[in-house]
Amino acid sequence: MKNYDICIIGAGPGGTAAALEASSLGAKAALIEKDEIGGVCLNRGCIPTKARLKSAFLYDESSRSAEFGLASKGFDFSLASICRSSGDIVRRLKDQLGQSLKARKIDIIKGEAVFLDKGTVEAGGEKISARSFVVAAGSSPKPLGQVTSDKKRIFYSEEILGLDKMPVDITIIGGGAIGCEFASFFMAMGSKVTLIEMMERILPREDKDLSNRLEGIFKKEGIEVITGASSPDIGKIASEVILISVGRSPNIGGMGLEKAGIEVKDGRIIVDKYLRTSVHDILAVGDCIGRYNLAHAASAEGKAAARNALGKEAPMDYGIMPVCVYSFPEAASVGLNSDEASNKGYEAVTGRAFFAASGRALAQREPEGFVKLTADKKTGKILGAQILGYNASELIGIISVAMKGGLILKDLADVVQPHPAFSEAVQEAAAIMLRNLK
Numbered sequence: 001m002k003n004y005d006i007c008i009i010g011a012g013p014g015g016t017a018a019a020l021e022a023s024s025l026g027a028k029a030a031l032i033e034k035d036e037i038g039g040v041c042l043n044r045g046c047i048p049t050k051a052r053l054k055s056a057f058l059y060d061e062s063s064r065s066a067e068f069g070l071a072s073k074g075f076d077f078s079l080a081s082i083c084r085s086s087g088d089i090v091r092r093l094k095d096q097l098g099q100s101l102k103a104r105k106i107d108i109i110k111g112e113a114v115f116l117d118k119g120t121v122e123a124g125g126e127k128i129s130a131r132s133f134v135v136a137a138g139s140s141p142k143p144l145g146q147v148t149s150d151k152k153r154i155f156y157s158e159e160i161l162g163l164d165k166m167p168v169d170i171t172i173i174g175g176g177a178i179g180c181e182f183a184s185f186f187m188a189m190g191s192k193v194t195l196i197e198m199m200e201r202i203l204p205r206e207d208k209d210l211s212n213r214l215e216g217i218f219k220k221e222g223i224e225v226i227t228g229a230s231s232p233d234i235g236k237i238a239s240e241v242i243l244i245s246v247g248r249s250p251n252i253g254g255m256g257l258e259k260a261g262i263e264v265k266d267g268r269i270i271v272d273k274y275l276r277t278s279v280h281d282i283l284a285v286g287d288c289i290g291r292y293n294l295a296h297a298a299s300a301e302g303k304a305a306a307r308n309a310l311g312k313e314a315p316m317d318y319g320i321m322p323v324c325v326y327s328f329p330e331a332a333s334v335g336l337n338s339d340e341a342s343n344k345g346y347e348a349v350t351g352r353a354f355f356a357a358s359g360r361a362l363a364q365r366e367p368e369g370f371v372k373l374t375a376d377k378k379t380g381k382i383l384g385a386q387i388l389g390y391n392a393s394e395l396i397g398i399i400s401v402a403m404k405g406g407l408i409l410k411d412l413a414d415v416v417q418p419h420p421a422f423s424e425a426v427q428e429a430a431a432i433m434l435r436n437l438k
Contacts (some may be wrong), residue, residue: 004030005132006309009113012039013295014286018303025310032123034112038094039138043294044158051086054327060188067365079166079215107114109195115256118279132281132309139248139287147234157245167191169239175202184328187223194224201227207337208387250288273315275305283309289335320403324393329368332396335384347377351433353425354387360420366390369423380408387421396425409433
């Protein structure tokens with residue numbers, strides 16, 4: 001039997017972050033993975049999809065070359081080449097991650113981990129004991145009823161990357177982040193796109209102004225958006241391809257959690273603010289705990305869990321957790337929106353600056369969207385932000401840093417931003433709010 005200070009189950013963003021952090025703290029660590037290092041994010045999610053979205057963005061931009069005073073003739077794409085390029089990026093990042101784990105002397109064990117008791121798991125034909133465990137088992141696409149993928153016409157999100165030709169038309173069921181990103185991709189590549197969402201608006205967990213405006217942009221670009229829909233009958237959808245993206249489900253089946261005494265509720269592992277399960281020395285992070293299905297959230301949880309497992313006792317803080325959607329244009333948020341702030345007892349005020357008034361946005365022909373800030377009227381404390389527009393996923397970091405540093409509206413308004421730049425809209429939104437408060 002192999003013995004470790006800490007054993008991490010799952011080598012996605014949460015698990016690898018936990019292993020690297022534990023090693024940096026001097027612990028002897030093992031990392032168990034049944035599939036591929038990097039998890040869904042690196043192999044079938046975040047990275048390959050963003051690589052494809054970049055290709056789609058460039059292809060779409062080329063179709064608008066006349067706006068830039070340029071002429072392009074015969075510009076086309078090869079889906080096979082796009083996939084190869086994406087695969088090269090994945091392999092490069094996977095090699096770098098593998099080298100980092102090796103350099104930290106982290107043992108990687110191939111196999112599916114099953115708890116035998118609260119201190120022992122079995123994986124790869126051997127038993128492994130540890131003083132503490134971190135479960136980072138991830139998640140899988142949530143099924144739509146009894147609908148299964150045939151990988152020819154009906155796909156779930158992780159399988160659609162294997163598509164060998166661009167469809168003439170596609171119906172996407174689910175208007176969350178994944179559905180909106182793929183809607184942008186296929187629209188930009190020339191497919192006719194129908195996006196179906198069962199809730200009353202796309203991105204239903206996001207700020208209403210943001211999701212409603214993105215829906216308007218989608219419709220203007222030719223995407224048919226259907227909201228408030230009942231569960232669709234797959235048999236009545238005539239599209240060449242159907243993509244189902246209705247959420248994700250934690251991967252906790254078959255792990256023997258009951259043998260370890262780990263509490264599970266509504267299909268997810270229950271943890272406290274220190275990411276501890278009902279068993280003190282077993283912690284859990286990432287999609288399997290169902291708080292935020294985000295790679296960066298899992299990484300942050302992984303680091304915190306490793307520290308807590310090794311006696312640091314640091315609670316996990318979700319107050320400044322950015323959420324990004326890499327659609328065209330991008331959508332990003334952090335902290336509270338005005339409704340959430342009011343519900344928490346703040347006297348919430350908001351302010352917006354539109355990219356249509358930004359010199360940089362106009363120069364790049366990307367005028368869609370806005371920066372919306374929410375703050376406490378009494379103190380000027382920045383409570384949150386929503387950004388819709390070009391590179392919103394980068395701009396939201398400005399707000400995250402400001403919130404982490406305890407800055408107030410005046411601080412944000414007084415920061416000198418470069419000109420011309422998209423970031424000027426952040427400064428302008430804060431300045432508008434200050435003027436309105438006088």
